Amino acid sequence: MPVPVRLPARAGIGFKPQHFDAILADDAPIGFVEIHAENYMGAGGAPHAQLRRLGERFELSVHGVGLSIGSARPLDRAHLARVKALCERYRPASFSEHLAWSTHGESFLNDLLPLPYTTETLGHVAAHVDEVQNALGRQMLLENPSTYVTFAESTMAETEFLAEVAAHTGCGLLLDVNNVFVSSRNHGTDPDAYLATFPLDLVHQIHLGGHDVQADDTGAPLLIDAHGSPVADPVWALYECVISRTGPLPTLIEWDNDVPDWPVLAAEARAADAILHRAVRARAA
DSSP states (O other): OOOOOOOOSSEEEEOOGGGHHHHHHOSSOOSEEEEEGGGGOSSSSHHHHHHHHHHHHSEEEEEOSSSOTTOSSOOOHHHHHHHHHHHHHHOOSEEEEESSEEEETTEEEEEEEOOOOSHHHHHHHHHHHHHHHHHHTSOOEEEOOOOSOOOTTOOSOHHHHHHHHHHHHOOEEEEEHHHHHHHHHHHTOOHHHHHHTSOGGGEEEEEEEOOEEEEOTTSOEEEEOOOOSOOOHHHHHHHHHHHHHHOOOOEEEEOOSSOOOHHHHHHHHHHHHHHHHHHHHHHHO
16 A cells, blocks of 8 residues: 655745755744655766755655656656655655646657546546556656646546545545636636535645746637746635635745746745645644
């Protein structure tokens, strides 16, 4: 049976090397640190020296972006072996990946692409999740994607698909609230209705991030999950609604582009912590 994750129910941050000294010097420490697995597949050097120091003080979360869980092709076993070596080296409290595909043949694509929600796709995804969990000897979390197209051949809703993958494999879920908002707005659907059908009892971690507002070829608004700005007010509202239903959950602030100075990122984490603390007080009352 896969081992469940045990990150603290606090706000964490996606680590950026320029913040290393500020993180260690901060008198109001964050709850945990998350890294992208693919940034730490070298044998040593400064990245591993920093990560080792961070691991002495904080719980670690490893977030993969390159396993291509949603691909119809077999997983890249060499890449999975590198992920396994990283997890064995640092023993993170959590490992997660995306419900998406990002490879074609021998090529790695610089994107996380959507997939149709069909029985056939469910079989591929469940088999890949099983393979990852067996290789790592731990439960993994699967993240809901941000999407910009839907597929006519889909036979089930995204929330149903995620619940089915979890039922077949025993994996947990990572709920990215910004992805919910981005996808819902792009497809003209209701994010509250999406969350009403999401299997929240399977969620072990939450992601929050910023998005860009652009326009498609017809001039209609198009939201992009860009991770380069503060969390938007409607995303904070959705997050608070989720936490009121689930209770406190480990919550990551993602900021990967146009990365600000540490005080700006720390303020986003404190805003998430404030919502988590209110949930604790509400449940105690």
